[in-house]
Amino acid sequence: MARRKPFRWHIGVFLAPAVLVYTAIMIIPLFGTLxxxxxxxxxxxxxxxxxxxxxxxxxxxxxxxxxWNALGNNCWFFIIHMIVQNPIGIxxxxxxxxxxxxxxxxYRTAIFIPTILSFVIVGFxxxxxxxxxxxxxxxxxxxVGLKFLFAPWLGKEEYALxxxxxxxxxxxxxxxxxxIYAALLSIPDDVIEAAxxxxxxxxxxxxxxxxxxxxxxxxIISILTFVGNFNAFDxxxxxxxxxxxxxxxxxxxxxFLYRTFFGFQLQLGDPYMGSAIATAMFGxxxxxxxxxxxxxxxxxxxxxx
Amino acid sequence: xxxxFRFALLASTLLGGAxxxxxxxxTIESWRNDDLTIWQDTIIPAFEAANPGIKVxxxxxxxAEYNAALNSKxxxxxxxxxxxxxxxxxxxxxxxQGHLADLTGLAAMANFSPVAKSAWQTDDGAATxxxxxxxxxxxxxxxxxxxxxxxxxxxxxxDEFFAALDKxxxxxxxxxxxxxxxxxxEAATMGYNNIGPNYWKGEEGRLALIKGxxxxxxAPWVAPFEELARWKDYLGDGFEAQTYPDSQNLFTxxxxxxxxxxxxxxxxxxxxxxxxxxxxxPPVAAAGDTCYISDHTDxxxxxxxxxxxxxxxxxxxxxxxxxxxxxxxANALPGFFSLNSxxxxxxxxxxxxxxxxxxxxxxxxxxxxxxxxxxxxxLENETWNASANVIRGSxxxxxxxxxxxxxxxxxxxxxx
Numbered sequence: 010m011a012r013r014k015p016f017r018w019h020i021g022v023f024l025a026p027a028v029l030v031y032t033a034i035m036i037i038p039l040f041g042t043l044x045x046x047x048x049x050x051x052x053x054x055x056x057x058x059x060x061x062x063x064x065x066x067x068x069x070x071x072x073x074x075x076x077w078n079a080l081g082n083n084c085w086f087f088i089i090h091m092i093v094q095n096p097i098g099i100x101x102x103x104x105x106x107x108x109x110x111x112x113x114x115x116y117r118t119a120i121f122i123p124t125i126l127s128f129v130i131v132g133f134x135x136x137x138x139x140x141x142x143x144x145x146x147x148x149x150x151x152x153v154g155l156k157f158l159f160a161p162w163l164g165k166e167e168y169a170l171x172x173x174x175x176x177x178x179x180x181x182x183x184x185x186x187x188x189i190y191a192a193l194l195s196i197p198d199d200v201i202e203a204a205x206x207x208x209x210x211x212x213x214x215x216x217x218x219x220x221x222x223x224x225x226x227x228x229i230i231s232i233l234t235f236v237g238n239f240n241a242f243d244x245x246x247x248x249x250x251x252x253x254x255x256x257x258x259x260x261x262x263x264x265f266l267y268r269t270f271f272g273f274q275l276q277l278g279d280p281y282m283g284s285a286i287a288t289a290m291f292g293x294x295x296x297x298x299x300x301x302x303x304x305x306x307x308x309x310x311x312x313x314x
Numbered sequence: 315x316x317x318x319f320r321f322a323l324l325a326s327t328l329l330g331g332a333x334x335x336x337x338x339x340x341t342i343e344s345w346r347n348d349d350l351t352i353w354q355d356t357i358i359p360a361f362e363a364a365n366p367g368i369k370v371x372x373x374x375x376x377x378a379e380y381n382a383a384l385n386s387k388x389x390x391x392x393x394x395x396x397x398x399x400x401x402x403x404x405x406x407x408x409x410x411q412g413h414l415a416d417l418t419g420l421a422a423m424a425n426f427s428p429v430a431k432s433a434w435q436t437d438d439g440a441a442t443x444x445x446x447x448x449x450x451x452x453x454x455x456x457x458x459x460x461x462x463x464x465x466x467x468x469x470x471x472x473d474e475f476f477a478a479l480d481k482x483x484x485x486x487x488x489x490x491x492x493x494x495x496x497x498x499x500e501a502a503t504m505g506y507n508n509i510g511p512n513y514w515k516g517e518e519g520r521l522a523l524i525k526g527x528x529x530x531x532x533a534p535w536v537a538p539f540e541e542l543a544r545w546k547d548y549l550g551d552g553f554e555a556q557t558y559p560d561s562q563n564l565f566t567x568x569x570x571x572x573x574x575x576x577x578x579x580x581x582x583x584x585x586x587x588x589x590x591x592x593x594x595x596p597p598v599a600a601a602g603d604t605c606y607i608s609d610h611t612d613x614x615x616x617x618x619x620x621x622x623x624x625x626x627x628x629x630x631x632x633x634x635x636x637x638x639x640x641x642x643x644a645n646a647l648p649g650f651f652s653l654n655s656x657x658x659x660x661x662x663x664x665x666x667x668x669x670x671x672x673x674x675x676x677x678x679x680x681x682x683x684x685x686x687x688x689x690x691x692x693l694e695n696e697t698w699n700a701s702a703n704v705i706r707g708s709x710x711x712x713x714x715x716x717x718x719x720x721x722x723x724x725x726x727x728x729x730x
Contacts, residue, residue, distance in 0.1 A: 250498070
């Protein structure tokens, strides 16, 4: 008769630090927030109100207009990232991995540097660049005879959000570039050689051989972009302030949450409605991630080398 | 860091610790980080000299973070002994939560008029919880050299005001008016609430609004928006993306002729501008009309109810309520006008000009601050947005007024 396997304590011991820290600073606050969204103040007492906060958020036209406006802006913010940041990131990675490119390390570093800058620096630098008064953007456009194209982009309702999204793209394009670059480098040479033997070179080789092999990485980048964009807050706050002007055209869920939770100027903070918004954001991100995990990732074909 | 410097730091910490063992140290929470040197070099030494045994530390936070930081500190019990008070509801809420002590019994309270105290009282006026320090006055600061060069007289009526703006614009040397809509609050504070009191007749209109006898859609409340809509043509290129510091710099660099201002700008402008400046109150409709100015009770100081040094804190507050403090504060910070009933002699000519309007015009406070910004949507914050929209031309004055009225009526009983 075989001896019973001894209980493997070391698994628990090695998992404990991560589990404890993660629980303390992520799981407990998350459930605290979800819990708080079910309460509200009546006079000075905190009472359980069930889903009443959500009824206000989605039922009261003032709250729901602000919420849908923020969600719509957030979607546009995400779309710009998906159609500008990620294709450019892939293109840059493809160029960087080209063996004929000289000074690849320099370009790689230069393009990645904005990513490690603080949002505050990026926000202020771009505000200055685009400033109609002191900025270099009007002067540079003037130098090439395109001054008429200049507008105070950050101050116009129709352009402000797109401008901010493009600033964010500029800052973060290094991340998809690096991930795709790593994926391209991990494609074995024999696969490429086999393709060349079959007569596939250049762009045809990229589309038919490399792209399918890096699709899982593109999937990961998309989901990182999605989560990052729907949690975004800093850049808008730094560039446009908590009121996300002009006329709330740059208001995204993060700034809407901030204004509600912490209050702004004469508006006192409302942690209960704030938690309701945070819960809604959590739900949106959860649904998005689930669609990706179950709808897309399971269908991605993986290739074993 | 050199070794000696480290030792000096260490020694000062130790000595400081030893000193505080005998003395009481009071810490002041404030958002006025611009005033740090004035407190450290002028105000605190004067108090400490007169009151041996009490040390005072001025510990300011950045203005935008002050309310949130203070609330957290008070909730955690780590706030300082003395709390600089924002006017009206922000401080009233702190008092209701038991964070600010009732100071009604303070002898120095007798030195302040009811209007001065109204910003830091319960609605019934029964309890006062902060000692008023200063108010700020709104108006327009202008570039005197520019006005002289173009031969423009200081405008007193609205027609003269717009004629002057037209003349500056036609000349082209100067941007007629330095203001942007990027940060939104200038449009409301230095725009709507600056020119508005002339239309709604100051306190008369403000109180009628609170009582529900007037509505924001009434002519006196829409007219300021109509005037703001006309400002658009006189602002600089790209004013939509112009921030508050941009506007300040445009004016002090001498590129703009008129700056819609609050008196708190005086000290900074005196330091920055290389030209002569003057100021005029918001122009009235016809010569000889009564003028109204926004003389906004802005800053006061109260006591943390849980302060272990209550006696020392009260001594300090009595001193803040004295005429001596009023004279010192008003002169150290021109543009922050004392609320003390004792008249204060000020040296700064621009500050004298601003405060002289108190004699010829009727004073009022910003219309949105008392009671009306208690609910959601918040009237003050909505007014920022509406004023900026109106100046940019993306919302018609009547529509903006209607939106504000609907928002207010949605939660404020007398307006329903």
